[in-house]
Amino acid sequence: xxxGSRQSKEGDVEVSGGADQEVLIxxxxxxxxxxxxxxxxxxxxxxxxxxxxxxxxAIIGTSGSGKTTLLNILGGLDRSYEGSLTVKGRELRALSDxxxxxxRNQEVGFIFQHFHLLDHLTAxxxxxxxxCLAKGEARAKIAQVERRARELLELVGLSExxxxxxxxxxxxxxxxxxxxxxxxxxxxxxxxxxPTGSLDRQTGEEIIQLFKGLHQRGYTVLMITHxxxxxxxxxxxxxxxxxxxxxxxxxxxxxxxx
Amino acid sequence: MKRASLNALVxxxxxxxxxxVIMSSVGIIVGISALVFFIGLSEGIKEVVLKKIxxxxxxxxxxxxxxxxxxxxxxxxxAKPSNDQLTDQMAQTFEGVDGIEGAYPKMKFTFPAFGYGGxxxxxxxxxxxxxxxGIEPKLxxxxxxxxxxxxxxxxxxxxxxxxxxVEGARCVSGRCLALxxxxxxxxxxxxxxxxxxxxxxxxxxxELGGRAASCQPPIPVLLNEQLLELYNGGLAVALGGGRSxxxxxxxxxxxxxxxxxxxxxxxxxxRGPSVKRRLKVAGFSDKATSLGITLPIGYVKRFNRLFTSExxxxxxxxxVLKVSDQQFFPSIIEEVKRRGLALADKTSNAEQASKIIKxxxxxxxxxxxxxxxxxxxxxSQLFFMLIYQRxxxxxxxxxxxxxxxxxxxxxxxxxxxxxxTAGSMGALVGYGAGALVDLIASQLPRFPYxxxxxxxxxxxxxxxxxxxxxxxxxxxxxxxxxxxxxxxxAEALTQ
Numbered sequence: 001x002x003x004g005s006r007q008s009k010e011g012d013v014e015v016s017g018g019a020d021q022e023v024l025i026x027x028x029x030x031x032x033x034x035x036x037x038x039x040x041x042x043x044x045x046x047x048x049x050x051x052x053x054x055x056x057x058a059i060i061g062t063s064g065s066g067k068t069t070l071l072n073i074l075g076g077l078d079r080s081y082e083g084s085l086t087v088k089g090r091e092l093r094a095l096s097d098x099x100x101x102x103x104r105n106q107e108v109g110f111i112f113q114h115f116h117l118l119d120h121l122t123a124x125x126x127x128x129x130x131x132c133l134a135k136g137e138a139r140a141k142i143a144q145v146e147r148r149a150r151e152l153l154e155l156v157g158l159s160e161x162x163x164x165x166x167x168x169x170x171x172x173x174x175x176x177x178x179x180x181x182x183x184x185x186x187x188x189x190x191x192x193x194x195p196t197g198s199l200d201r202q203t204g205e206e207i208i209q210l211f212k213g214l215h216q217r218g219y220t221v222l223m224i225t226h227x228x229x230x231x232x233x234x235x236x237x238x239x240x241x242x243x244x245x246x247x248x249x250x251x252x253x254x255x256x257x258x
Numbered sequence: 259m260k261r262a263s264l265n266a267l268v269x270x271x272x273x274x275x276x277x278x279v280i281m282s283s284v285g286i287i288v289g290i291s292a293l294v295f296f297i298g299l300s301e302g303i304k305e306v307v308l309k310k311i312x313x314x315x316x317x318x319x320x321x322x323x324x325x326x327x328x329x330x331x332x333x334x335x336x337a338k339p340s341n342d343q344l345t346d347q348m349a350q351t352f353e354g355v356d357g358i359e360g361a362y363p364k365m366k367f368t369f370p371a372f373g374y375g376g377x378x379x380x381x382x383x384x385x386x387x388x389x390x391x392g393i394e395p396k397l398x399x400x401x402x403x404x405x406x407x408x409x410x411x412x413x414x415x416x417x418x419x420x421x422x423x424v425e426g427a428r429c430v431s432g433r434c435l436a437l438x439x440x441x442x443x444x445x446x447x448x449x450x451x452x453x454x455x456x457x458x459x460x461x462x463x464x465e466l467g468g469r470a471a472s473c474q475p476p477i478p479v480l481l482n483e484q485l486l487e488l489y490n491g492g493l494a495v496a497l498g499g500g501r502s503x504x505x506x507x508x509x510x511x512x513x514x515x516x517x518x519x520x521x522x523x524x525x526x527x528x529r530g531p532s533v534k535r536r537l538k539v540a541g542f543s544d545k546a547t548s549l550g551i552t553l554p555i556g557y558v559k560r561f562n563r564l565f566t567s568e569x570x571x572x573x574x575x576x577x578v579l580k581v582s583d584q585q586f587f588p589s590i591i592e593e594v595k596r597r598g599l600a601l602a603d604k605t606s607n608a609e610q611a612s613k614i615i616k617x618x619x620x621x622x623x624x625x626x627x628x629x630x631x632x633x634x635x636x637x638s639q640l641f642f643m644l645i646y647q648r649x650x651x652x653x654x655x656x657x658x659x660x661x662x663x664x665x666x667x668x669x670x671x672x673x674x675x676x677x678x679t680a681g682s683m684g685a686l687v688g689y690g691a692g693a694l695v696d697l698i699a700s701q702l703p704r705f706p707y708x709x710x711x712x713x714x715x716x717x718x719x720x721x722x723x724x725x726x727x728x729x730x731x732x733x734x735x736x737x738x739x740x741x742x743x744x745x746x747x748a749e750a751l752t753q
C-alpha cells in the first residue's frame with residue numbers, strides 16, 4: 001500500500017478526490033524554460049495544481065506539450081524551474097541532493113516508457129536496485145526487502161521469471177519488472193511516463209489493469225501519456241498544450257471501474 | 259549506499275567493461291612496473307656504489323693535503339704531509355660531533371713488508387710486496403661472519419683460567435702468558451707441555467725485538483673483495499708467470515694462512531731488525547684496504563713502534579667517522595673542513611656519486627611517474643567514455659535514489675579497484691623484470707663489484723607503488739566522476 005493513502009481494512013479504496021483528502025503535491029506558478037529554447041518559449045508556463053494522495057491522474061498532451069518536463073520536475077529529477085513545488089508540504093527545491101535522492105528512493109516510484117532495466121541484472125536484481133541505493137534507516141530494512149521483491153514479482157505475474165534477464169523478457173514483462181521495482185519501498189507517488197507507449201495494445205491493456213489494481217491498493221498514480229484510452233481509467237485528467245494546462249477534469253471514474 | 263551494494267555495483271560495472279578496463283590498466287601496469295624496476299635498480303646501484311665502492315656510511319678524514327707553498331716544496335723533496343693532527347685526541351673530539359656514531363683511527367705500516375705462501379690455495383708459493391694497514395676491530399664487528407675472529411690476539415689480557423686465553427697461552431697469576439718455544443724445533447720449552455708442539459691454532463713466533471719465541475695464534479687479517487676481483491681479473495695471470503694461477507672464491511680464502519716478512523722488502527734490500535709472522539684471513543670487509551691486507555690496529559701500532567719510531571705508533575694516517583644517518587653527511591664534511599683536515603678521495607667521490615645517483619634516481623622516478631601520469635589521462639578518458647556509454651544507467655540510478663556522492667563513490671571505487679589491481683600487477687611485473695635482468699646478468703663473467711643482484715627493493719616500494727597507482731587512477735577518474743554526478747538525471751534518461 002502506498003504511503004499516505006487511505007485504504008480500508010478490507011483493502012477497498014476510498015473514493016479519491018474528496019475535499020477531506022490530503023494534498024500530496026502542490027504546484028504554484030510553475031514555469032520551466034530550457035536554456036536552449038528561444039526567447040519567451042517555455043516548456044511549462046505558470047502551472048498551478050494540487051494532487052491529492054491516492055489520486056489516479058492522467059496528464060495528457062501531444063509531444064512537446066511539456067508533460068515529460070512536468071513529470072521530471074515532480075520526480076525531483078529537474079530542479080531548475082521557477083515557482084513552487086511542495087510535496088507533503090516540503091519545498092522540493094530546498095532539499096539537499098542527499099535528501100532529495102533519499103526522497104526519490106523512498107517516496108517515488110518511476111515507471112518509464114522504455115522500462116530502463118539493467119540488462120546485465122536478473123529481474124529480481126533489477127527490482128532490488130533501489131534497495132542498493134537506500135540510505136539511513138532504510139538500509140536497516142534491506143534484509144526484508146528481498147522477500148518483498150519476490151512478492152512484488154509474484155504480484156505482477158512474474159514469479160517464474162525471477163532469475164531471468166531482461167533480454168529474455170517481452171515488453172510487457174519488462175514493464176511489469178519496472179512496476180515491481182517502482183513499488184519496492186511502497187512509494188507515496190507513482191510517476192509513469194508513457195507506461196504503455198512501447199507495448200502492443202493487448203499488453204498495454206494488461207499494464208493498465210495493473211495500474212488500476214495499484215490505485216485500488218491506495219497508491220497515488222500519475223501517468224503521462226498521449227493515449228486517450230488511459231484517460232478513461234484515470235479519475236482525473238489534466239490536459240497540457242504548449243506548456244499550458246488547458247483542462248483539469250475529474251472524470252468520475254474510480255480507477256477500478258475503468 | 260550500502261558498502262556491499264556499492265562493491266557489487268562496482269565489480270559488475272568493471273566486469274561489463276573489462277576490455278576497456280584492461281586496455282587502460284596496461285598503462286598503469288607499465289608505469290608502476292617501471293617505477294618499481296627503477297627504484298630497485300637505483301637502490302641496488304646505491305648499495306654497490308655508495309656502500310661498497312665509496313662507503314657513504316663513513317667519512318674518512320686525512321691530514322690536510324699539500325698546498326702551494328713551503329709544504330708543497332717539501333713534498334717535491336719527499337716530505338710527507340703532516341698527520342700531527344690525527345691523534346687519539348682528535349678521534350675523541352670527533353666522537354662528540356652530532357651524527358658521528360664512532361671515530362675509528364687507521365694506521366698504515368710505516369715500513370716495508372712482503373708476503374709469501376699460498377701453495378695450499380694456489381698450487382705454488384707466491385711472494386710479493388705487501389701493503390697493510392690497521393683498523394679498530396669495532397669498525398667491522400657487525401659485518402663479520404659468526405665465529406670469525408678479528409682482534410688483537412697479542413694484546414695483554416687478564417684471566418682466571420686458561421680458557422680465557424688465546425691458543426698457545428696459559429693463565430698465570432691472572433694474566434695470559436704465551437708459552438715459550440724454540441723457533442727451530444717449534445716445540446714448547448717450558449711448563450708441562452714442554453717438548454710438545456705449540457697448541458693447535460698457534461705456531462712458534464719469534465717475539466718482536468728479540469730472539470725469544472713464543473706460541474702465538476696467527477694474526478687475523480681482513481681482505482677487501484675488490485682485491486679478490488683484481489686477482490681473479492688479472493693478477494692470477496700476472497703472478498702466474500705465463501701460466502695463470504687458479505681463480506679463487508671468497509669461501510676458499512676464508513681461514514687461509516700465509517706468512518709475512520716485516521721490515522723486509524721483496525724488491526729491495528733493507529737492513530735493521532726483521533721478524534716473520536703468520537697471518538690468517540678472518541674474513542672480507544669493504545672497510546679493509548682495497549690493495550693489501552688489514553690488521554687489527556694494535557698489531558700495526560706495535561710494528562710501527564718497533565720498526566719506525568714511537569711517534570709513528572701515535573700518528574694515524576686517517577680517521578674513519580661512522581655516520582649514524584646520511585642526513586648528517588654534509589654537516590660532518592663541513593666540520594672536517596672547518597678543522598683544517600681533508601677528506602679521503604673515496605669520501606669526496608662518495609659525495610659526488612651520491613649527488614649523481616640521487617639525480618639519476620630522481621630522473622628514473624620522474625620518467626616512471628610520467629608514464630603513470632599518461633596512463634592516468636588514459637584512465638580519465640576511459641571513465642569519460644564509460645560515463646557516456648552508461649549515461650542512461652546513471653540517470654536511472656539517480657531516479658532510483660543515487661545521490662551525486664553515491665555516483666562519485668561508485669566511479670572512484672572503480673578507479674581505486676583498477677589502481678589496486680594494476681598497481682599490484684605493475685609491482686609484480688617490475689619485480690619480475692628485475693629478476694630477469696639478474697638472471698641474464700648471472701650469465702655474464704664476473705667483474706669488480708658485480709653484485710649477486712642488481713636490485714634492492716626497500717619494503718616501502720610496494721605500498722608506494724600501489725598507492726601511486728591508486729592515486730593516479732583516482733585523480734584520473736575524479737573529473738569523470740564529477741561530470742557523472744552533475745549530469746542532469748532527466749536529461750540523461752532521455753538520451
